[in-house]
Amino acid sequence: MSKAIDLNATPVLSVENLALRFKGAPANIIDGISFAVRPGETLCIVGESGCGKSVTALSLMGLLPRSVAQIMSGTAMFGDRDLLELSQRAMADLRGNTISMIFQEPMTSLNPSYKIGDQIAEVVLRHKHVTRAEALQRALQMLDRVKIPAASSRLDDYPHELSGGMRQRVMIAMALANDPAVLIADEPTTALDVTIQAQIIDLIEELQKETGTALVMITHDLGVVAEIADRVCVMYAGHIVEDGPVESIFDDPQHPYTIGLMSSVPSVGPRSGRLATIGGMVPTIDHMPSGCRFTPRCPFAQANCKTSPPPLDELGPSHRAACHYAPLETAFPATVLQEAGS
Amino acid sequence: MKLPTRDRIIETRSLTKRFTSNKGLFGRSVSVSAVNEVSLDIRRGETFSIVGESGCGKSTLARLLVRLLPASEGAVLYEGNDISSLSEPEMRRLRKDLQFVFQDPFSSLNPRMTVGALIEEPMKVHTSLSRKERRLKVADLLTKVGLRAAFANRYPHEFSGGQRQRIGIARALASGPKVIVGDEPVSALDVSVQAQVINLLEDLKAEFDLTLVLIAHDLAVIRHMSDRIAVMYLGEIVELAPNDPLYDKPLHPYTQALMRAIPIASPHGRSMDVSLTGDVPSPLAPPSGCRFHPRCPHATSLCGTEKPVLSDAGGARMVACHHWEKIAENSQGSVREPPRSENAEKRFALFREKSQRQEPVTAATETQIKLSERSHNNA
Numbered sequence: 001m002s003k004a005i006d007l008n009a010t011p012v013l014s015v016e017n018l019a020l021r022f023k024g025a026p027a028n029i030i031d032g033i034s035f036a037v038r039p040g041e042t043l044c045i046v047g048e049s050g051c052g053k054s055v056t057a058l059s060l061m062g063l064l065p066r067s068v069a070q071i072m073s074g075t076a077m078f079g080d081r082d083l084l085e086l087s088q089r090a091m092a093d094l095r096g097n098t099i100s101m102i103f104q105e106p107m108t109s110l111n112p113s114y115k116i117g118d119q120i121a122e123v124v125l126r127h128k129h130v131t132r133a134e135a136l137q138r139a140l141q142m143l144d145r146v147k148i149p150a151a152s153s154r155l156d157d158y159p160h161e162l163s164g165g166m167r168q169r170v171m172i173a174m175a176l177a178n179d180p181a182v183l184i185a186d187e188p189t190t191a192l193d194v195t196i197q198a199q200i201i202d203l204i205e206e207l208q209k210e211t212g213t214a215l216v217m218i219t220h221d222l223g224v225v226a227e228i229a230d231r232v233c234v235m236y237a238g239h240i241v242e243d244g245p246v247e248s249i250f251d252d253p254q255h256p257y258t259i260g261l262m263s264s265v266p267s268v269g270p271r272s273g274r275l276a277t278i279g280g281m282v283p284t285i286d287h288m289p290s291g292c293r294f295t296p297r298c299p300f301a302q303a304n305c306k307t308s309p310p311p312l313d314e315l316g317p318s319h320r321a322a323c324h325y326a327p328l329e330t331a332f333p334a335t336v337l338q339e340a341g342s
Numbered sequence: 343m344k345l346p347t348r349d350r351i352i353e354t355r356s357l358t359k360r361f362t363s364n365k366g367l368f369g370r371s372v373s374v375s376a377v378n379e380v381s382l383d384i385r386r387g388e389t390f391s392i393v394g395e396s397g398c399g400k401s402t403l404a405r406l407l408v409r410l411l412p413a414s415e416g417a418v419l420y421e422g423n424d425i426s427s428l429s430e431p432e433m434r435r436l437r438k439d440l441q442f443v444f445q446d447p448f449s450s451l452n453p454r455m456t457v458g459a460l461i462e463e464p465m466k467v468h469t470s471l472s473r474k475e476r477r478l479k480v481a482d483l484l485t486k487v488g489l490r491a492a493f494a495n496r497y498p499h500e501f502s503g504g505q506r507q508r509i510g511i512a513r514a515l516a517s518g519p520k521v522i523v524g525d526e527p528v529s530a531l532d533v534s535v536q537a538q539v540i541n542l543l544e545d546l547k548a549e550f551d552l553t554l555v556l557i558a559h560d561l562a563v564i565r566h567m568s569d570r571i572a573v574m575y576l577g578e579i580v581e582l583a584p585n586d587p588l589y590d591k592p593l594h595p596y597t598q599a600l601m602r603a604i605p606i607a608s609p610h611g612r613s614m615d616v617s618l619t620g621d622v623p624s625p626l627a628p629p630s631g632c633r634f635h636p637r638c639p640h641a642t643s644l645c646g647t648e649k650p651v652l653s654d655a656g657g658a659r660m661v662a663c664h665h666w667e668k669i670a671e672n673s674q675g676s677v678r679e680p681p682r683s684e685n686a687e688k689r690f691a692l693f694r695e696k697s698q699r700q701e702p703v704t705a706a707t708e709t710q711i712k713l714s715e716r717s718h719n720n721a
């Protein structure tokens with residue numbers, strides 16, 4: 001069961017109607033998405049490859065140059081500041097400090113030629129008024145907290161001397177060194193084996209409990225979502241097609257994409273027949289359908305889906321889905337289906 | 343558990359593969375036993391899966407089975423014959439009978455050949471079909487794997503990951519094989535596409551009477567597809583069992599830990615458990631005795647010195663652990679997925695019913711077929 005989150009608490013990060021377009025692209029790669037995280041809350045953004053999860057994270061972190069990805073609309077309120085309005089410089093002051101990010105591939109953000117202790121200390125020195133010795137002390141403390149065995153003997157290791165799981169721990173240590181209010185984790189366990197994934201997820205949850213950091217976790221793994229999320233946003237082709245508390249998403253899935261995704265994942269329980277499949281594939285930016293972007297793959301699609309984009313409608317307590325025909329059993333009674341099918 | 347030879351399509355006997363590398367101190371060459379004394383039988387017509395964590399030797403074992411790699415010691419028997427000492431014609435037959443599907447659909451297809459030429463190539467080598475017959479068969483295979491016959495004139499880069507994997511499968515089928523060995527054939531694919539390819543493999547297996555050897559690290563995919571499963575750890579098989587018993591009651595402590603680490607796709611089953619600490623040790627210096635002992639919660643002093651042998655555990659199962667019987671008494675780690683809610687069941691059924699009445703692949707429009715390169719796939 002998810003932990004008790006005060007739903008009336010003010011979100012630490014609140015994204016409204018964010019739209020992004022790559023230079024020269026015919027459509028928005030992120031097209032009007034909204035989400036919010038509260039202190040201590042874990043929000044999972046789930047979706048398949050290419051649906052825009054990383055682009056969303058990078059844009060919030062100010063890591064996508066505006067010359068490449070243009071912001072078409074939206075705000076991203078972090079306290080009383082709009083991240084999308086901040087200068088590069090102001091953003092650099094926040095990054096790694098009050099808002100930090102863990103990347104899928106740790107080697108892209110660890111510098112191979114610096115000792116890991118120095119790299120963590122550097123992040124502390126960049127943002128806090130401390131001496132070098134104090135920063136190194138903090139680095140040691142963080143390595144301890146992420147349960148790197150014999151941490152003091154590891155301070156002088158270079159990244160290549162660590163296993164994949166250990167590098168991911170170092171990344172977490174670095175990301176949390178300044179007690180950020182928000183942590184964005186982009187598939188932090190995707191490259192890892194299940195036993196190591198279990199260790200890392202457990203660690204992230206434990207640290208989050210201690211610090212009250214709000215966590216935005218990006219993943220394509222519904223198992224990880226079920227394990228860690230308080231709230232879930234299901235993303236498809238740059239849209240959020242469904243969002244809600246984790247229990248609602250799994251127990252009362254409303255959007256055909258959510259339903260298709262869930263039923264195409266094999267279960268670890270006894271086999272229950274053939275897998276359901278979603279035909280076709282995620283559209284590319286050059287062929288983005290107008291109207292509902294899921295139309296070409298949706299088994300429920302009707303003529304109007306092609307032309308009119310469905311709004312995110314409230315279907316339950318803080319549970320929304322963007323489909324003209326949700327709930328599906330009302331729009332498509334099973335009996336009618338059977339008759340039509342025979 | 344001895345089967346008559348005709349039921350065993352592939353056997354390995356104390357199969358060992360050592361790689362030497364220069365990673366040692368002062369450039370000294372060191373040797374890694376990527377696969378260490380593996381003995382197993384694969385039965386005709388079954389789906390036999392090999393599971394284990396990264397680096398445990400799955401790919402090496404798979405390559406040994408089809409002689410893409412020579413063994414250092416031990417033997418692989420195909421239909422009773424040692425594949426390391428085959429005559430030329432026998433070797434050709436082996437190549438025809440055993441086909442390999444690679445994990446990476448992006449690098450395993452020659453980019454300069456058309457899809458048609460790629461699929462036709464094995465027929466040229468292994469069959470006496472005429473040019474015209476081969477063309478017809480290419481068209482037939484393309485439709486069988488859910489693509490269009492007209493795609494024969496296109497090049498691999500014009501296709502998406504799932505489609506390239508289908509092309510790889512069509513090519514593997516072209517020689518008329520008896521066994522297909524798939525090394526993580528669905529791992530690189532998105533879930534929705536992965537489901538398409540899993541269904542395809544199952545259909546083709548039934549249609550062509552294939553034996554399927556499947557390498558994977560995804561325990562849910564393995565559960566869904568396999569008849570029997572071998573669990574590997576550091577180059578060795580630690581447990582071998584039929585599908586349901588393995589998931590219901592894993593016997594080896596490593597299998598138990600793996601099962602407990604699976605994240606279950608239900609918020610009511612939050613159960614993922616950190617039962618294993620530490621990393622897989624380096625295969626350069628495998629632990630003495632039981633290779634799992636430094637991470638095993640049940641290890642005794644015996645485990646550090648004496649190597650457990652893979653032995654019969656009843657019920658057609660085998661396990662390599664000194665203490666499995668005692669551990670089995672209070673076996674933990676069976677995988678339980680809580681039942682789905684009524685609403686979820688209802689909508690899943692509706693989705694299934696609706697989508698089955700659409701042709702999943704041909705529903706994709708021509709424009710969708712040509713995927714512009716996805717950034718991370720360019721590697």
Ligand SMILES: Nc1ncnc2c1ncn2[C@@H]1O[C@H](COP(=O)(O)OP(=O)(O)OP(=O)(O)O)[C@@H](O)[C@H]1O
Nearest residue numbers: 022029048049050051052053054055056220716717
């Ligand atoms: N710098 C860029 N310029 C142009 N297009 C880009 C750029 N970065 C990403 N894209 C495209 O934007 C889309 C979304 O990419 P993104 O990396 O956000 O996907 P994702 O959801 O994170 O997928 P994955 O699960 O594979 O990581 C993709 O089609 C990608 O090719």
Ligand SMILES: Nc1ncnc2c1ncn2[C@@H]1O[C@H](COP(=O)(O)OP(=O)(O)OP(=O)(O)O)[C@@H](O)[C@H]1O
Nearest residue numbers: 361363374376395396397398399400401402403625
């Ligand atoms: N050509 C090679 N030369 C040297 N060592 C090798 C070679 N191929 C594999 N190895 C080593 O053998 C061991 C087993 O590798 P293998 O690729 O079979 O593992 P795997 O189980 O397939 O892993 P993964 O899940 O990561 O694909 C590893 O330690 C690997 O580093």
Ligand code: SF4
Nearest residue numbers: 292295298305323324
């Ligand atoms: S709006 Fe139409 S196409 Fe989109 S998900 Fe709903 S039924 Fe399918």
Ligand code: SF4
Nearest residue numbers: 632635638645663664
């Ligand atoms: S032999 Fe010993 S160390 Fe190995 S798995 Fe069994 S109990 Fe654990």
Ligand SMILES: [Mg+2]
Nearest residue numbers: 053054055186
């Ligand atoms: Mg990404």
Ligand SMILES: [Mg+2]
Nearest residue numbers: 400401402525
């Ligand atoms: Mg491999």
